[in-house]
Amino acid sequence: MRQAGRFLPEYRALRAQHGFLELCKTPALAAEVTLLPIRRFPVDAAILFADILLVLEPMGVGLEFAKGDGPVIHHPVRTREDVGRLTRAPVQMTLAFVLETIRLARAELGARAPLIGFAGAPFTLASYLVEGRGSRNYVHTKTLMYGDPRAWHALMERLAETTVDYVQAQIAAGVQAVQLFDSWVGCLGPDDYREYVLPHMRAALAAIATAGVPVIHFGTGTSALLELMRDAGGDVIGLDWRVDLAEAWGRLGPGVGVQGNLDPVALFAPPEEIRRHAARILGRAGGRPGHIFNLGHGVLPETPVEHVAALVDAVHELSAR
Numbered sequence: 001m002r003q004a005g006r007f008l009p010e011y012r013a014l015r016a017q018h019g020f021l022e023l024c025k026t027p028a029l030a031a032e033v034t035l036l037p038i039r040r041f042p043v044d045a046a047i048l049f050a051d052i053l054l055v056l057e058p059m060g061v062g063l064e065f066a067k068g069d070g071p072v073i074h075h076p077v078r079t080r081e082d083v084g085r086l087t088r089a090p091v092q093m094t095l096a097f098v099l100e101t102i103r104l105a106r107a108e109l110g111a112r113a114p115l116i117g118f119a120g121a122p123f124t125l126a127s128y129l130v131e132g133r134g135s136r137n138y139v140h141t142k143t144l145m146y147g148d149p150r151a152w153h154a155l156m157e158r159l160a161e162t163t164v165d166y167v168q169a170q171i172a173a174g175v176q177a178v179q180l181f182d183s184w185v186g187c188l189g190p191d192d193y194r195e196y197v198l199p200h201m202r203a204a205l206a207a208i209a210t211a212g213v214p215v216i217h218f219g220t221g222t223s224a225l226l227e228l229m230r231d232a233g234g235d236v237i238g239l240d241w242r243v244d245l246a247e248a249w250g251r252l253g254p255g256v257g258v259q260g261n262l263d264p265v266a267l268f269a270p271p272e273e274i275r276r277h278a279a280r281i282l283g284r285a286g287g288r289p290g291h292i293f294n295l296g297h298g299v300l301p302e303t304p305v306e307h308v309a310a311l312v313d314a315v316h317e318l319s320a321r
């Protein structure tokens with residue numbers, strides 16, 4: 001997750017010359033950024049350089065990555081009429097630049113490492129569409145959800161369809177696994193997840209499963225939702241650092257894999273302490289097949305690069321034993 005992010009000096013150098021959307025929309029540059037972490041660290045997979053919000057721009061809502069402000073949607077979707085106004089066009093056309101990035105990155109990667117594609121899950125995409133930006137309490141999102149459930153479900157259906165088309169197009173272009181980011185779904189309690197999110201995730205994940213590539217279903221703050229997320233689908237469930245990996249895997253059962261779950265802020269600790277954290281997580285996984293070591297969320301921009309290198313080495317060393 002966010003391997004390139006803003007923590008690599010090579011990435012920051014590119015960003016000094018190009019806007020974020022410009023980087024995403026220029027396949028040669030986006031493929032280059034995808035490969036940056038692979039060139040620096042002996043990691044086992046590359047993640048496509050793109051953003052979950054790119055699918056929203058062709059819907060006509062005015063997406064901008066404002067300086068220092070994070071993403072902004074200039075025309076948020078708050079009513080039934082707003083949902084009806086979302087424009088529709090084939091992702092093969094509107095997101096052709098992502099598909100070309102995938103082809104370029106795959107050609108460069110060869111047999112060195114597989115490429116992971118990704119998309120936003122409907123709830124997390126809806127939260128940006130409705131709020132217009134990142135949020136703390138999701139007041140507008142939940143107001144629409146509770147106040148006009150039909151409009152909410154229409155919006156979620158539309159986002160689920162787009163997500164499926166987009167992920168299938170990424171797979172056709174060459175990604176070898178996909179991750180669905182439901183980063184902010186942890187703001188919901190289990191009853192609301194069951195009613196307002198689960199049916200859409202189940203439909204989307206079932207459609208994606210037919211393509212036959214592994215699917216990682218990721219969220220944060222989801223310790224109360226893990227069984228429901230597993231029921232929605234995915235081969236692997238993403239865990240953040242707020243849960244004990246062994247306990248969470250026990251709840252999920254042996255039928256699914258897990259990904260996680262180092263606290264991204266643990267990378268600010270001295271290397272010996274990072275190693276101890278990694279050892280503890282690997283101990284909880286206990287060598288069972290189906291564990292993908294990862295952070296519980298993205299690499300933070302201020303993370304010391306040498307600490308990431310120390311983590312990658314520690315994980316390889318400790319899991320080879």
Ligand code: 1CP
Nearest residue numbers: 002003004005006020048049050051052070134181183298
């Ligand atoms: O290596 C990589 O960088 C991977 C590519 C990647 C991925 C997987 C980026 C690049 N973004 C994402 C996913 C993404 N984007 C998610 C889901 C993952 C997560 O939970 O972190 C979300 C929620 C976003 C939305 C987003 N994009 C935000 C806002 C987060 C929030 O708090 O609301 C921001 C700041 C971005 C911009 C962005 N995306 C990616 C990068 C490198 C950046 C920084 C842009 C810059 O250089 O200024």
